[in-house]
Amino acid sequence: MRIDVITLFPDFIRTAADIGVVGRAKARGLIEIATWNPRDFAQDNYRSADERPYGGGPGMVMMVDPLRRALDAVRAAGGPDKAIYLSPQGARLTQRKVEELARREKLFLLCGRYEGIDERFLEHAVDEEISIGDYVISGGELAAAIVIDAIGRLQEGALNDAQSAEQDSFSNGLLDCPHYTRPERDAWGDVPPVLLSGDHAAIRRWRLKQSLGRTWLRRPDLLAHVAADKEMRALLDEFRREHRDATQAREDKPDRPRDPTDKN
């Protein structure tokens, strides 16, 4: 996959994509990132890419002209005609959207800084807007890095370890189960015996039950979209019964710590 990015901070985008599985995907040529800095396309001596907003108000706005030259360069290099603009006004990024983007051959990301980008550029160059969530960050680069990371690890996973991508939280609509490693016994607790049993069917059931239970406790909104089969319904029922019993036991003995996720 080829990813073109228009950004005032090309080093940040490149560096962010150099770590971990995404860095490996890049090193293997599974993803290729080309950055385009509007400042390099400015024509004044100061290489200005921003100006004060018409109508007044705080901050600066990215100008059409340097962006248009950067856009022309992306198109001349064979990039897509229209960009995805990382913006607080965009549709919230989801794993479903990430999977859709990962299937494309080319991506073109546009990062804004300051108060934003002159609307005339957006009208001509953008056909999609993506937000990473309902909070304010100071520019599009961090959001673009998140999009690239989420997509890049799927490219790597597609070749490498299709299993782990499939088992991801959210790709099955559930939160992840707890994980344990050595030692078996520790002052802070023991590893659940089932994980040491070698009984792979029992381990799979335990993990699924934990995933269902945690999703029920922490993200009940996700559970509404999960197509639960008979086994899953039975495992969640078991988890809820055990959770209810454990919670009641704690209420009888106020000295013992309560479940911090219990809102009652």
Ligand code: 9D3
């Ligand atoms: C304080 C500035 N705000 C005035 C009400 C508007 C504003 C301008 C620019 C808010 C944020 C930004 C910069 N943010 C992004 O470019 C951005 C973003 C975000 O802030 N939240 C979630 N997703 C994204 S994607 C790009």
